[in-house]
Amino acid sequence: MSTTECQPHIEYRFWSKVDKTSSLNGCWLWTASTAGTFGGGYGQFWYNGRNHFAHRFSWIIKNGLIPEGLQVHHNCPGGDNPLCVNPDHLWLGTQQDNMDDKVSKGRQSCLKGEKHCNAMLTELDILEIRDMYDNQKIVQSSIADIFGVSHTHISRIVRREQWKTV
Secondary structure, rough: OHHHHOOOOHHHHHHOOOEEEOOOOOOOEEEEOOOOOOOOOOOOEEOEEHHHHEEEEHHHHHHOOOOOOOOEOOOOOOOOOOOOOOOOEEEEEEEOOOOOHHHHHHOOOOHHHHHHOOOOOOOOHHHHHHHHHHOOOHHHHHHHHHHHHOHHHHHHHHHOOOOOOH
């Protein structure tokens, strides 16, 4: 889709599905179809025989084509809002930029180490496990029983395949 394709009646149809007044944070909220759970709850706009993410369409209307390899990301003042199509709340970046942004805003659901959502061990446990194995010569299966984790998990810890930073 090029900017020349965004004819006035298409833009009118797009903006007619946007509520520019209800958000306290200046977000312009998409009020039509959304991509649902697996689509991240982003707005969808039907154009030229297929659905387009509404925030991407908004970017194109205001700024032109999205360069290859870049994505349109949100930077809403009150927290990123997948329904926001305010072009002033959008920015271009790579997938890595998106991941870095997600972590910096605390939206990373599972972190590393003891902050990981499924962590059963702490950094102190890891140091103790390695000491038990390396210095005390306790076998891995016994260490696994002591800490209530699998032998495989202990093996990966002592080989430093997991918990590499500790």
